[in-house]
Amino acid sequence: MIKIIAVLCSLSTPGNCHEQIVTTSDLAEISMRSCMMGAPQLAEWMNQHPAERLAGWRCVMGQQGGRGT
Template sequence: MIKIIAVLCSLATPSNCHEQIVTTSDFAEVSVQSCLMGAPQLADWMNQHPAERLAAWRCVIGKQGGRGI
C-alpha cells in the first residue's frame, strides 16, 4: 500500500502547517510513479478540504514508523 503524506497549511494562518496522511481506500491503486507525480486523487482530496493549502507531499510504501504517522 502506498501512503501519501501531505504537508497542509491553513489558508487563514499560512504559518500553521501540519502533516496528515491523505490516503484513503481510493488510493489503494495508486502506483509509486503516479504518487510521485502528484496523484490525481490528491487534487480530489484537496477539493474536499478548501480551508487548507497543499505545501508538499511525500509517498511512503508500507507502514510509516517513527513519528506515529
C-alpha cells in the first residue's frame, strides 16, 4: 500500500504548516509512479480543502508511524 503524506499550510497563516496522510477511496490503489508524479486524486482532495495550500508531498510504502496506526 502506498500512502501520500501531504505538507499543508494554512492560507490565513502561511507559516502554519503540518503533515497529513491524504486518504480517499480513490487513493487506495495508487502506484508509486503515479504518486511521485502528483496523483490527480491529490488535486481532487485539495479542492475539498480550500483553506489549505499544498506545500509538498511524499510517497510512503506500507504503514506510516510505529504506534500501530
